[in-house]
Amino acid sequence: MKPKILITGGLGFIFSHVTEYFVAKGWDVVVIDNESAGSHPEIIDGSFKYIKMSVCDRAVMDVIRSEAPQYVIHAAAISDVDYSIREPYKTLSENIDANLNLFEACRELESLKKFLYVSTDEIYGECEHPKNETEIIFPKNPYSASKAVGSLIRYAYDNTYSELHDKTAETRFCNVFGPRQDTRKVMALIKHSLTTGEPMPVHNEGKGYREYIYVKNIPAAVDLVLEKGVRPYNITTNDGFTVLQLIERVEKVTGKKVNTYNEKRRGMDMKYQMDGSRIHKDLDWKPIYSFDDGLKEYMLGA
């Protein structure tokens, strides 16, 4: 029998690629999404089962139980930091309700082999050194606080409920870029500025340091974690830059100029940096794309 995987947020920027990956692998794929910000309903083509609903709705628990998948990925979330700063109550309540619904549904799921919660490097807060998975999490804006709650629930459920013990995993991605990314994110803004010549905003003088990874590296990493992983994995290739350095790198790779103007952002951590050795050492992860190859494909592609 084909393995069955259920993906929440499977129409979004990153997980639309994961949905397509598991469809291509021949798995039975079920996607739950409410087609809110970041979604790409144009990928719906009958190759996977699509259920349009909000994961904040408690009825999602019955849906998951009746689908009885072996693998569950919870990626659906309000994922925009700026939006979360404007709408903290909505972001925190929706993301946390969704996390609880998913963990509760999976706790009672007899078919379950692995539940993967999708978290982020932002839960570490300001990083004065590359953070590893055992370090204290210290989220400093409403979005990352809502994601960190999911990471804490994962610890608590894996520890407390024997039915979930060793069946939970978690990915903590650095900044992902590539096709289908929301046009307000830095890489998409750079691409837009390259193509149109329009100036782009940079936050806090472009000094914010982030690590970047190409989206086409993500599906195979997620597959590996589902198959062999347990507990959290930082997902980074340590390609870290300030925004100004990133723009310089893009200008070098493409031979084109990017114009910028400055914008202030509240609640912004200046540096996220992770130690990615656990997934490399324990699971022998080998990314498919180097940073520069991903950058060229994305920036110079159609």
Ligand SMILES: NC(=O)c1ccc[n+]([C@@H]2O[C@H](COP(=O)([O-])OP(=O)(O)OC[C@H]3O[C@@H](n4cnc5c(N)ncnc54)[C@H](O)[C@@H]3O)[C@@H](O)[C@H]2O)c1
């Ligand atoms: N983009 C990044 O660089 C990055 C880095 C680290 C972690 N993450 C995490 O990865 C996941 C995906 O990020 P993304 O950038 O692809 O996000 P995205 O905003 O592009 O996609 C989110 C998807 O979730 C859906 N969704 C949102 N709320 C929902 C709800 N209540 N019910 C059902 N569906 C809902 C949206 O419709 C959308 O399809 C998120 O959990 C995010 O926190 C992203």
